[in-house]
Amino acid sequence: MTQKLENIKACVFDAYGTLFDVATSARSYSEEIGQQWLDFSAMWRKKQVEYTWLRSLMGEFRDFWHVTGDALDFTMxxxxxxxxxxxxxxxxxxLKLSLYPEVKNVLQKIKGRGIKTVLLSNGSRSMLTSxxxxAQIEHLLDGVYSVDEVEVFKIHPAVYxxxxxxxGIETENIAFQSANSWDVAGASAAGLQAVWINRFGQKREKLGFEPKCEIRSLMQLPDLIVE
Incomplete structure (x- = not known):
């Protein structure tokens, strides 16, 4: 049985891959990329994430726009x-990625219950603002937090x-949602109530920190939150 999220005062959402579909860009130019556009998109995303980890380990922070460009150059x-x-x-x-179709409805439901909704992302301030x-979801968010403020990427504890x-809320009263299993592990290690949006039926990362809840769609999230 799926566990419930108790005493939640804020829901913190990852952006890329969780609210925004990172395949939007390559899909939009699939004719120019060719039949391999989906593999191209997957490699771009893989290198993008890898570069955030490597730069964090190196202590050489560059913002996510720069990292995304480097990953694209490698892929091309x-x-x-x-x-x-x-x-x-x-x-x-x-800068104009599509939302997953359920996102607006879920944010509206959660805000309607008096729970704060914010983004916490590797994205740069300008990328997230755009x-x-x-996506026209400014009114559905109480805050947009970028790693630019701490100059290190997820899954460093400073980000969470x-x-x-x-x-200004205790960790145990915050639910963190991500479609990235490694991100969920980082949030769990930081003491947040972590929810994995496992859209594609992937296996869990072996990092020693499990999600409190695992669901296949964000649409399931509101029902997990109990008063």
Whole structure:
């Protein structure tokens, strides 16, 4: 039986892959990329995440826009298709990623219960501002927190502590939602009530910290929160 989330005063959401579909950019230019666009998109995302971890370990922070561009360059070179015009279009589309279809409804339900809703993301301030405005969800969020403020990426504990400090709410009263299993492990290690949105039926990371709840869609989240 799925556990419930108790005494929740704030729901903190990851952005990329959780609220926003990171495949939007490559999908939008799939004809130019070719039949391999889905694999191309997956590699771009994989390198993007890897570079955040590596830069955190190196102590060499560059914002997520820079990291995303580096990951795209690696991917385009790997596919032997480097094209400055296409690169520019793919990067621009990353500022206008599509929401998963259930997101607005879920945010409305949670806010309607008097629970704060915020984003906590690796994204740079400008990237997040653009994505939130394009998706027209500003009114559904009480805050947008970027790792730019701590200059280290997830899953460093300082990132999750940023949300705790900004909200002024105890860790045990915060639910953290992410579609990334490694992100959920980081939040769980930081003491948050972590929820894994396992849309694609993936296996859990072996990091020693489990989600409190695992669901297949954000639509299931409101029913997990008990008064």
């Amino acid at each position: 070179e790997t596919y032997n298709m480097y094209n400055p015009a296409l690169r520019a279009k793919l990067m621009e589309m990353y 994505a939130v405005r394009h 502590q940023l949300a705790v400090d900004k909200l």
